[in-house]
Amino acid sequence: MPNIKQVSQYAGVSTATVSRTLKNPEVVSPKTREKVLNAVKAVGYRPNWLAASVKSGRSNSIVVLVPNLVNPFFMRIVEGIEKTAQEYGYSVLLGDTQGNAELEHQYASMVLSNRADGLIQLDHSYPFSELDAELGADIAMVSVCERIKGDHGFPCIELDNHGACRALTHHLINYGHRSFGVIAGQIDSQIHRDRLAGIKSVLDEEGIIFTDQMLVGSSYSIENGIKGARELMELEQPPTAIVCFNDDIAIGAIHALKSMGKRVPEDVSVVGFDNIPVTPYMDPPLTTVDQPALEMGRRAMDMLHQMMSDKPLSRRRELLPFRLLERASSGPVPQ
Amino acid sequence: MPNIKQVSQYAGVSTATVSRTLKNPEVVSPKTREKVLNAVKAVGYRPNWLAASVKSGRSNSIVVLVPNLVNPFFMRIVEGIEKTAQEYGYSVLLGDTQGNAELEHQYASMVLSNRADGLIQLDHSYPFSELDAELGADIAMVSVCERIKGDHGFPCIELDNHGACRALTHHLINYGHRSFGVIAGQIDSQIHRDRLAGIKSVLDEEGIIFTDQMLVGSSYSIENGIKGARELMELEQPPTAIVCFNDDIAIGAIHALKSMGKRVPEDVSVVGFDNIPVTPYMDPPLTTVDQPALEMGRRAMDMLHQMMSDKPLSRRRELLPFRLLERASSGPVPQ
DNA sequence: CTGTTAGCGCATTCAT
DNA sequence: ATGAATGCGCTAACAG
Numbered sequence: 001m002p003n004i005k006q007v008s009q010y011a012g013v014s015t016a017t018v019s020r021t022l023k024n025p026e027v028v029s030p031k032t033r034e035k036v037l038n039a040v041k042a043v044g045y046r047p048n049w050l051a052a053s054v055k056s057g058r059s060n061s062i063v064v065l066v067p068n069l070v071n072p073f074f075m076r077i078v079e080g081i082e083k084t085a086q087e088y089g090y091s092v093l094l095g096d097t098q099g100n101a102e103l104e105h106q107y108a109s110m111v112l113s114n115r116a117d118g119l120i121q122l123d124h125s126y127p128f129s130e131l132d133a134e135l136g137a138d139i140a141m142v143s144v145c146e147r148i149k150g151d152h153g154f155p156c157i158e159l160d161n162h163g164a165c166r167a168l169t170h171h172l173i174n175y176g177h178r179s180f181g182v183i184a185g186q187i188d189s190q191i192h193r194d195r196l197a198g199i200k201s202v203l204d205e206e207g208i209i210f211t212d213q214m215l216v217g218s219s220y221s222i223e224n225g226i227k228g229a230r231e232l233m234e235l236e237q238p239p240t241a242i243v244c245f246n247d248d249i250a251i252g253a254i255h256a257l258k259s260m261g262k263r264v265p266e267d268v269s270v271v272g273f274d275n276i277p278v279t280p281y282m283d284p285p286l287t288t289v290d291q292p293a294l295e296m297g298r299r300a301m302d303m304l305h306q307m308m309s310d311k312p313l314s315r316r317r318e319l320l321p322f323r324l325l326e327r328a329s330s331g332p333v334p335q
Numbered sequence: 336m337p338n339i340k341q342v343s344q345y346a347g348v349s350t351a352t353v354s355r356t357l358k359n360p361e362v363v364s365p366k367t368r369e370k371v372l373n374a375v376k377a378v379g380y381r382p383n384w385l386a387a388s389v390k391s392g393r394s395n396s397i398v399v400l401v402p403n404l405v406n407p408f409f410m411r412i413v414e415g416i417e418k419t420a421q422e423y424g425y426s427v428l429l430g431d432t433q434g435n436a437e438l439e440h441q442y443a444s445m446v447l448s449n450r451a452d453g454l455i456q457l458d459h460s461y462p463f464s465e466l467d468a469e470l471g472a473d474i475a476m477v478s479v480c481e482r483i484k485g486d487h488g489f490p491c492i493e494l495d496n497h498g499a500c501r502a503l504t505h506h507l508i509n510y511g512h513r514s515f516g517v518i519a520g521q522i523d524s525q526i527h528r529d530r531l532a533g534i535k536s537v538l539d540e541e542g543i544i545f546t547d548q549m550l551v552g553s554s555y556s557i558e559n560g561i562k563g564a565r566e567l568m569e570l571e572q573p574p575t576a577i578v579c580f581n582d583d584i585a586i587g588a589i590h591a592l593k594s595m596g597k598r599v600p601e602d603v604s605v606v607g608f609d610n611i612p613v614t615p616y617m618d619p620p621l622t623t624v625d626q627p628a629l630e631m632g633r634r635a636m637d638m639l640h641q642m643m644s645d646k647p648l649s650r651r652r653e654l655l656p657f658r659l660l661e662r663a664s665s666g667p668v669p670q
Numbered sequence: 671c672t673g674t675t676a677g678c679g680c681a682t683t684c685a686t
Numbered sequence: 687a688t689g690a691a692t693g694c695g696c697t698a699a700c701a702g
């Protein structure tokens with residue numbers, strides 16, 4: 001790889017001039033500018049990004065922690081992050097954590113060692129070990145979709161999960177449902193609490209009792225949906241409506257219900273969450289809550305950029321609006 | 336951020352000793368080692384990765400070019416890449432290209448500027464502009480899933496697409512089908528040619544004529560599947576079997592067929608490609624070709640690592656085996 | 671075993 | 687407008 005010195009020699013100027021020509025072309029005379037540019041082309045020079053970064057002390061990279069790459073909803077958020085990062089001149093380092101704390105920690109450490117300038121966390125955990133806790137305290141970090149556990153005060157972008165679940169519940173109640181099951185994803189998370197609270201608040205208002213046995217499941221997977229639906233249907237009083245905390249769970253649940261001979265929505269209504277691309281094409285098309293994933297990613301990156309530029313944040317928390325998509329997997333309660 | 340000098344002063348040793356303690360602990364005396372380690376902890380020191388990289392001239396990062404993040408099949412490959420990269424001590428820079436040549440070029444240029452040491456391309460295009468062509472010629476690059484266009488001689492990992500399509504076609508012929516439609520994805524690609532050739536080779540052997548009008552579609556999307564299926568069904572002699580070049584297309588096709596009142600597979604058989612996680616749960620479950628995506632990613636990274644370490648490659652091309660998954664979207668030809 | 675010195679490639683003073 | 691010199695933070699060669 002040719003370096004700046006070779007260019008300077010070829011052009012018969014100093015390295016400083018080469019550097020200037022490339023960064024502030026207007027500050028060098030047109031004549032030398034041309035000489036330098038020609039030299040650059042002639043020797044095939046590309047500025048060494050690493051070297052430039054040591055100087056500036058900034059890597060212009062960020063790390064994104066994703067619990068699961070094979071999840072269209074998460075990746076749509078990442079898409080938004082990356083697009084925006086690109087605009088700001090940042091690169092995205094992918095951290096596939098699989099929800100593994102050790103991995104999260106490893107990736108997060110990149111910020112501590114100047115490998116990245118900031119961090120976006122899609123999961124809810126605080127990805128620094130006790131050892132790094134102090135160091136990590138004043139790092140540029142934003143959480144999107146989930147909210148970082150504990151009282152660290154990191155900003156976050158999230159959906160109005162409480163409101164969305166209220167809307168979902170009202171939707172089902174309007175169809176006459178009085179018996180609700182819930183198949184949850186990650187239990188120990190803010191999302192879980194917000195959503196459950198949203199559902200329960202409406203049920204309370206309507207005087208509907210929600211018993212613990214109506215809450216099943218513990219992961220955002222199709223398999224969990226299958227298992228959860230079976231569990232619910234084996235109850236003495238099975239629910240007529242099932243709220244699933246993501247679309248994969250709903251897909252699994254519907255599959256399980258069908259194979260048990262139940263019709264959706266005639267016998268049981270099922271609703272999901274996220275509005276992943278395949279949901280309109282399921283049989284039946286899935287009633288679900290659309291999350292503005294791309295926009296969430298964009299906002300998260302905007303916010304992170306603010307933090308990395310040491311600009312004050314206008315808000316530390318953004319609650320984005322949901323859209324309830326009423327499709328065919330939910331319907332009137334059976335007689 | 337504390338630097339190595341501060342640690343050395345705190346510990347009362349030279350910076351070299353600090354550096355050694357951290358990289359080759361066994362080469363310093365236990366006593367100084369302890370002093371240094373204490374100092375490190377005391378000042379909260381983390382080695383600056385950027386600085387270390389300038390020295391070594393290696394970033395220990397790679398770029399992965401992905402045409403579409405919201406595609407479980409692609410992301411499963413990326414998962415394999417990342418896992419393996421991790422093992423080798425590399426980080427993954429995400430390049431969401433959307434098939435955009437300009438973006439591909441930008442991301443690829445990172446290798447030229449020492450921001451990354453190598454590149455894995457999931458799409459088929461050669462991501463260097465003419466200007467960079469010479470520079471790009473001896474870069475560590477591997478293509479996985481697709482094969483890089485042109486005669487650049489970059490190694491690649493791919494599925495036995497030809498064989499897979501032969502198997503798919505035989506499967507359908509065994510069910511008595513004689514009239515085949517194909518809904519294609521990206522037309523201008525090696526995959527497309529290989530797959531089409533695979534299908535045609537079997538049809539030829541069986542004396543079945545395949546006319547151009549039976550080939551429709553031009554992108555790997557659900558919408559393309561819907562459109563393609565409609566086009567095929569509007570023909571005077573619609574096919575009884577439709578081969579889709581990925582699962583999304585198949586999902587769209589089945590949806591369209593159903594809404595036209597056709598039953599799958601009783602009236603029309605549909606098969607897909609990739610075996611994305613949702614396919615077993617579609618209605619009907621999709622007959623498809625499983626690609627060992629994780630393994631493909633792993634092999635790609637293995638190969639790239641070889642190249643980046645200047646080790647000779649055992650092979651320049653790896654053809655991975657497919658698995659035909661016969662599920663319920665394909666069946667006997669209607670009478 | 672440890673310290674001194676030099677240098678990775680670049681960008682930014684400070685002179686001129 | 688340009689060049690010489692300095693330093694970013696770290697590591698490796700060389701001494702001792």
